[in-house]
Amino acid sequence: MLMNTKNKLVYYTKEFRNNITNWISINHPLFVQEWKYNEEKHRECLYKTGYNPYNYGSIVCLIDRKGEDEFLFNTNTPLIKWIPFQEYPKKSFADCMFESAQHIANSGKTIDFFWSGGLDSNAALLAFNELGLEKQLHVIMGGKLESPDLFEKIVRGRMDYTWDETGSKNVTYGLAQTDKHILCSGSEGDPQFGAKGTPATKGNTLENSFDCWDDRRRYYSAHHTWRMISNYSGDWINPDNYMPFYMNESIEKWTCNHVIAGDMVYYILESDERALELSTPPTLEQWGDDWLKTGESPMTSIGQPIYKKCKTPLRDLIYNITKDKNLSYEIPKNLSGIRLSLDKPLNVTAITGEGHVIRDDNFNDFDWTPYIANL
Numbered sequence: 225m226l227m228n229t230k231n232k233l234v235y236y237t238k239e240f241r242n243n244i245t246n247w248i249s250i251n252h253p254l255f256v257q258e259w260k261y262n263e264e265k266h267r268e269c270l271y272k273t274g275y276n277p278y279n280y281g282s283i284v285c286l287i288d289r290k291g292e293d294e295f296l297f298n299t300n301t302p303l304i305k306w307i308p309f310q311e312y313p314k315k316s317f318a319d320c321m322f323e324s325a326q327h328i329a330n331s332g333k334t335i336d337f338f339w340s341g342g343l344d345s346n347a348a349l350l351a352f353n354e355l356g357l358e359k360q361l362h363v364i365m366g367g368k369l370e371s372p373d374l375f376e377k378i379v380r381g382r383m384d385y386t387w388d389e390t391g392s393k394n395v396t397y398g399l400a401q402t403d404k405h406i407l408c409s410g411s412e413g414d415p416q417f418g419a420k421g422t423p424a425t426k427g428n429t430l431e432n433s434f435d436c437w438d439d440r441r442r443y444y445s446a447h448h449t450w451r452m453i454s455n456y457s458g459d460w461i462n463p464d465n466y467m468p469f470y471m472n473e474s475i476e477k478w479t480c481n482h483v484i485a486g487d488m489v490y491y492i493l494e495s496d497e498r499a500l501e502l503s504t505p506p507t508l509e510q511w512g513d514d515w516l517k518t519g520e521s522p523m524t525s526i527g528q529p530i531y532k533k534c535k536t537p538l539r540d541l542i543y544n545i546t547k548d549k550n551l552s553y554e555i556p557k558n559l560s561g562i563r564l565s566l567d568k569p570l571n572v573t574a575i576t577g578e579g580h581v582i583r584d585d586n587f588n589d590f591d592w593t594p595y596i597a598n599l
Contacts, residue, residue, distance in 0.1 A: 229577025231594035232300040234463055235450035236285050240573035241296060243587050244596065251592075255599055259296075262597060266295040273444040274420045274436045285450075286443045293443075294597035300577050302463050304446045304471050309438055311484050312477040317537040318544070324472035325351040328408055329360055333465070336400040337408045338452045339363050339379075340560035341370030344413030347538045348469040349378070350545050358383045364399050364452075366564050367391020371551060393564045398455035402465050411448035412470040415440040416479055417535045418490040433490035434483065446471055451561070454570040459586070460579045482537070489534040531557040 248259050269286055287299040289306040315323075325348070328335060337352070339345045352361055358378070363385035369375050379385055388395040400407055420436045449468040453461065470476075482488050532553065543552035574582040582590070593599060 229300045229302055229463065232298045232577040233595060234287070234299065234301060234466070234575050234577055235447050236297060236574040237454075237572075238284070239569070239584075240582065243573065243584070244296075244592060247592055248596070252599060258598060262296050269293070269295060269439075269443055272436065272439040274440055284444070285447045287446055289442055289446055296597055297595055298597055301446045302577065303466060304468075305473070306442065307473060307476040307480065309480050309483075312481055314481065315474065315478060317478055318541055320472070320474040320478045321347065321351040321541060322355055323474040324348075324469055325355055325357060327472055328406060328467045328469070329355070329357045331406055331465075331467070333404065333406050334362050335360055335406045335408050336362050336364055336402070338400075338411075338449070339365055340558070341365075341372075341374065342410075342558055342560055343535060343538055343542070343555060344410035344470065346371055346374060346551065346555075347541055348410045349374075350542060353378050354545060362386065362405065364396065366393070366396030368563070370558055370560070371555070373548075374546075374551065391564050392567055393561075393570060394455050394567045396564060397452055397570060398457055400453050400456070402453050402456065402461040403458055404462070404465075406465050406467050407449055407453060408467050408469055409449045409452055410469050411452070412445050412468045413535075413538070415445045416470045416476070417538070418488050420490055420492050437483065437488070437490065441476070450575060454572045456572050456581055459581055461575065461581060463575070463577060463579050489536070491530060491534045
């Protein structure tokens with residue numbers, strides 16, 4: 225480990241928080257009011273990162289990469305250090321993408337790479353491929369492929385892959401072997417490249433988008449990929465194997481320069497709030513509200529042309545490699561996590577800094593006192 229992770233969490237869910245709430249009421253009843261105060265601090269920070277938890281009604285994992293703030297739990301992100309917002313020496317975006325791919329490959333381990341076929345995961349997959357790292361990848365897919373042509377061209381017959389054609393989170397999110405393989409995905413691409421809010425959020429606009437972007441990468445962005453093993457069946461993982469593609473230092477420094485130059489195009493992933501360049505909010509029918517249920521937004525959705533204005537560096541990189549205009553500039557926005565079905569609750573509720581995988585059936589095996597902030 226690069227930093228102390230004893231008695232800290234690297235990932236937790238609202239189910240874990242609910243279990244802890246009950247545990248505190250029994251084991252530390254005098255702390256209950258302080259716990260409620262910490263929950264309110266947590267909600268306030270979530271609001272800064274683009275959630276509206278008062279409407280959303282959920283507790284989402286927050287980890288301060290600067291190591292200054294603790295809300296509900298003592299937390300840490302061992303391999304993802306904080307990158308301050310300032311100007312850095314210039315590099316090309318392609319060089320930063322290749323540097324991230326090579327850094328992950330330098331582990332020498334098999335890379336369990338979750339590939340949806342969307343913009344972010346396509347760019348990462350192509351970066352690995354351009355460096356000749358295809359034999360080190362184990363590509364994991366769930367359900368309908370978003371980029372079937374790319375699968376036929378560079379994955380099938382060239383890369384090891386597992387395709388859960390049922391599209392069930394209960395299957396797909398149990399495929400990675402994070403005890404010995406690298407856990408990697410492009411899930412952090414959305415917040416890193418200007419997404420504000422989430423599809424379930426209510427009340428966001430593009431106001432204060434920079435503050436939201438900076439707060440998201442500080443408190444929120446560094447845990448997304450953990451959910452890709454939320455149905456892991458083992459008792460232990462190696463936290464050092466957590467290497468999300470878009471949290472690489474070189475990419476994050478590039479995005480700081482991108483924001484300073486005024487080139488970031490912020491966007492909102494909401495379903496029913498204001499869209500860019502519209503004088504009145506779109507209706508649910510205009511936006512395509514069904515995508516919150518299916519994960520697939522229709523091409524007639526008002527959100528699609530708005531989405532295509534963002535992430536130009538990723539789009540240009542994909543085009544320079546593939547010369548495929550449709551793949552680079554026309555691919556629609558889908559919600560890969562939502563389009564996967566959920567047959568029953570996922571079993572992983574938290575992961576400790578020591579790598580212990582927490583489920584309902586082993587929750588009571590631990591003394592949670594040192595893991596709780598301010599207790």
